[in-house]
Amino acid sequence: xxxxxxxxxxxxxxxxxxxxxxxxxxxxxxxxxxxxxxxxxxxxxxxxxxxxxxxxxxxxxxxxxxxxxxxxxxxxxxxxxxxxxxxxxxxxxxxxxxxxxxxxxxxxxxxxxxxxxxxxxxxxxxxxxxxxxxxxxxxxxxxxxxxxxxxxxxxxxxxxxxxxxxxxxxxxxxxxxxxxxxxxxxxxxxxxxxxxxxxxxxxxxxxxxxxxxxxxxxxxxxxxxxxxxxxxxxxxxxxxxxxxxxxxxxxxxxxxxxxxxxxxxxxxxxxxxxxxxxxxxxxxxxxxxxxxxxxxxxxxxxxxxxxxxxxxxxxxxxxxxxxxxxxxxxxxxxxxxxxxxxxxxxxxxxxxxxxxxxxxxxxxxxxxxxx
Amino acid sequence: xxxxxxxxxxxxxxxxxxxxxxxxxxxxxxxxxxxxxxxxxxxxxxxxxxxxxxxxxxxxxxxxxxxxxxxxxxxxxxxxxxxxxxxxxxxxxxxxxxxxxxxxxxxxxxxxxxxxxxxxxxxxxxxxxxxxxxxxxxxxxxxxxxxxxxxxxxxxxxxxxxxxxxxxxxxxxxxxxxxxxxxxxxxxxxxxxxxxxxxxxxxxxxxxxxxxxxxxxxxxxxxxxxxxxxxxxxxxxxxxxxxxxxxxxxxxxxxxxxxxxxxxxxxxxxxxxxxxxxxxxxxxxxxxxxxxxxxxxxxxxxxxxxxxxxxxxxxxxxxxxxxxxxxxxxxxxxxxxxxxxxxxxxxxxxxxxxxxxxxxxxxxxxxxxxx
Numbered sequence: 001x002x003x004x005x006x007x008x009x010x011x012x013x014x015x016x017x018x019x020x021x022x023x024x025x026x027x028x029x030x031x032x033x034x035x036x037x038x039x040x041x042x043x044x045x046x047x048x049x050x051x052x053x054x055x056x057x058x059x060x061x062x063x064x065x066x067x068x069x070x071x072x073x074x075x076x077x078x079x080x081x082x083x084x085x086x087x088x089x090x091x092x093x094x095x096x097x098x099x100x101x102x103x104x105x106x107x108x109x110x111x112x113x114x115x116x117x118x119x120x121x122x123x124x125x126x127x128x129x130x131x132x133x134x135x136x137x138x139x140x141x142x143x144x145x146x147x148x149x150x151x152x153x154x155x156x157x158x159x160x161x162x163x164x165x166x167x168x169x170x171x172x173x174x175x176x177x178x179x180x181x182x183x184x185x186x187x188x189x190x191x192x193x194x195x196x197x198x199x200x201x202x203x204x205x206x207x208x209x210x211x212x213x214x215x216x217x218x219x220x221x222x223x224x225x226x227x228x229x230x231x232x233x234x235x236x237x238x239x240x241x242x243x244x245x246x247x248x249x250x251x252x253x254x255x256x257x258x259x260x261x262x263x264x265x266x267x268x269x270x271x272x273x274x275x276x277x278x279x280x281x282x283x284x285x286x287x288x289x290x291x292x293x294x295x296x297x298x299x300x301x302x303x304x305x306x307x308x309x310x311x312x313x314x315x316x317x318x319x320x321x322x323x324x325x326x327x328x329x330x331x332x333x334x335x336x337x338x339x340x341x342x343x344x345x346x347x348x349x350x351x352x353x354x355x356x357x358x359x360x361x362x363x364x365x366x367x368x369x370x371x
Numbered sequence: 372x373x374x375x376x377x378x379x380x381x382x383x384x385x386x387x388x389x390x391x392x393x394x395x396x397x398x399x400x401x402x403x404x405x406x407x408x409x410x411x412x413x414x415x416x417x418x419x420x421x422x423x424x425x426x427x428x429x430x431x432x433x434x435x436x437x438x439x440x441x442x443x444x445x446x447x448x449x450x451x452x453x454x455x456x457x458x459x460x461x462x463x464x465x466x467x468x469x470x471x472x473x474x475x476x477x478x479x480x481x482x483x484x485x486x487x488x489x490x491x492x493x494x495x496x497x498x499x500x501x502x503x504x505x506x507x508x509x510x511x512x513x514x515x516x517x518x519x520x521x522x523x524x525x526x527x528x529x530x531x532x533x534x535x536x537x538x539x540x541x542x543x544x545x546x547x548x549x550x551x552x553x554x555x556x557x558x559x560x561x562x563x564x565x566x567x568x569x570x571x572x573x574x575x576x577x578x579x580x581x582x583x584x585x586x587x588x589x590x591x592x593x594x595x596x597x598x599x600x601x602x603x604x605x606x607x608x609x610x611x612x613x614x615x616x617x618x619x620x621x622x623x624x625x626x627x628x629x630x631x632x633x634x635x636x637x638x639x640x641x642x643x644x645x646x647x648x649x650x651x652x653x654x655x656x657x658x659x660x661x662x663x664x665x666x667x668x669x670x671x672x673x674x675x676x677x678x679x680x681x682x683x684x685x686x687x688x689x690x691x692x693x694x695x696x697x698x699x700x701x702x703x704x705x706x707x708x709x710x711x712x713x714x715x716x717x718x719x720x721x722x723x724x725x726x727x728x729x730x731x732x733x734x735x736x737x738x739x740x741x742x
Contacts, residue, residue, distance in 0.1 A: 163665075163666070163709060164666065165666055165669065165709060165711060168664065168666035168667075168669070169666060169669040169670070171666075172666065172667050172669065172670035172674055172678065173669065173670045173671060173674060212643065214642075214643075214664075215642035215643065215662075215663075215664040215705070216642065216643060216644060216645045216646075216685075217681060217685075218664070219643075251622070251643070253624075253625045254624045254625060254643050254644065254645070271585075271586035271587065272583065272585075272586065272587060272590075272622070272625050273587060273625065274587045274625070275587075291586075292586075293539065293585075293586040293589070294534075295534070295535065295536055295539035295540060295542075295543065296539075296543050298536065298539070298540040298543065298544065299540070299543035299544045300544060303543055303544060307543065310588060314587075314588075334586070338534060338536060340536060
């Protein structure tokens, strides 16, 4: 049904297989920093108008790939499509974050929640299939969702928050309600990601964008346990291809040992994390993805190159043995790219990652010949 | 000049001396959640009107001590008084964060910066002396300042920020300017805290509120190094009394090993941190302060008690040997108290900390008798 994959570097790195360079893609790579994205969004009229239209979603997903030799595409969508399908009414005012018409703050509201009919999310699965066709095998397509906890944050708060007071009030005061909501969210996320896989997603990523706002003990009980519940339900392969599973917890660097117990293939890391230490902690069983500070892209070209090299060197030489699995690194930002980023900075970054990571491997192989 | 200290539990715990209970105070304990504070602020007209008036500053500093048996008082002021004294024009609109009239974004603006004349901060030192007198030895008075990096964030951004884009652009693009500003800030903070000590502060705390937004490598170079530069200049004692030095980096849990190298007495921790692990990392040389999630105070009384006990038990039994130093814990929130907090929740919390921490010590001493 789909064209065979030409550049499988990202998938190989996810599975801890040796690659000739470090693959790179950027969270929110299809987005407002690109003038062509802004033009398409203006045509679509709104963010949801863009995300729910198959042609527009396909067009903007491919835009960054026309400019830069990125090693993966990621579905253009939002982490909050599931609560929207639950009937909470998602919208985005221009220049503002997401907002729900209805929030979920009491027992009655939680009682009304259920895993949504996946038919309501058909626009997402149609977009996945359309993008996969349009990619024509160039690079793999990543599907994604918000984590159960991150969805709950927005469902209770009704929007973004500085202090997460309302969702944490429910967590501490009514942990029973919170657990009920999280179980529904987890089963919804699992069904949603499996449907994306069936529609053509070649890897899936769970964004626990707000896991890092939790207290140490609460993180394990209210975020990690439900990410694990999603992972336990996900398809491991589809039509003969393995489907890597990625988990990213912003602000989760203190819990790497615990996240290392998750049944997934890749951990995404933000810029607080020391990659060398993270590799020593979990690199023997998971690939690591990250972790340049997106604000580096506001510096000049030589500084962007130097910081990209610092991140690559911090992870160190990925393994190069084609016969085995071993530590691998997927280059990314530590968070979504800023809308203010100069597009030419991204070109400098992607080229620096490719060039330097190839050089690292050559040095390692010539060192190997000598020894 | 001042009355002798009656309750020295906080100072003893700072110096890793045994205490009969775990001392407790709360960041922003004098603040908007108290109706009596809001009444005084309404009289003063503005936040700076409150902070710059000795009588008002004294009154609001003592307000929480009238309600709760807290073990320390903290000067009522703001972390940004230094850049205000540098001429940047600090103001607070009601319900909003701090704002500067002028920001520091280029070489010319950095060139104009200098350590401010401490006479411009006289209102702070006068408040310290007045509060110390009014306390009359009940509990010790903590002085404080923002860290060099945290001051720089506000000085460049001109206000709070979601992404710290402007300050990080300077950091990555013009590290020379950033280092120049940070050196001036560090020397200003040191002079400021020393003057607070001379005016009567019995401990001083450096708030690195925005250290946690930095990338791993940048934190060491642009935040920690300048906190160390402040500490190196601080008075160790005043009029025969040792002056404990506390450092709090919000979001700094990943760098505890590095912060453990600082020449200070206490590390403040936010709620992401596991206290047991932190004690194992740095408890052999520093006291630990923290780390309840302030949102726990929105739960009901029995839940607040349970969460307070969880924090105390997570640190574990502090040492009880009166002849030696050893691991000690100062109870606090992991961040400032929310303005929406019900005042009665604070009473529940303070009592729970005192009661349970006394019980822990009794259990340990009766276990000691048995063994």
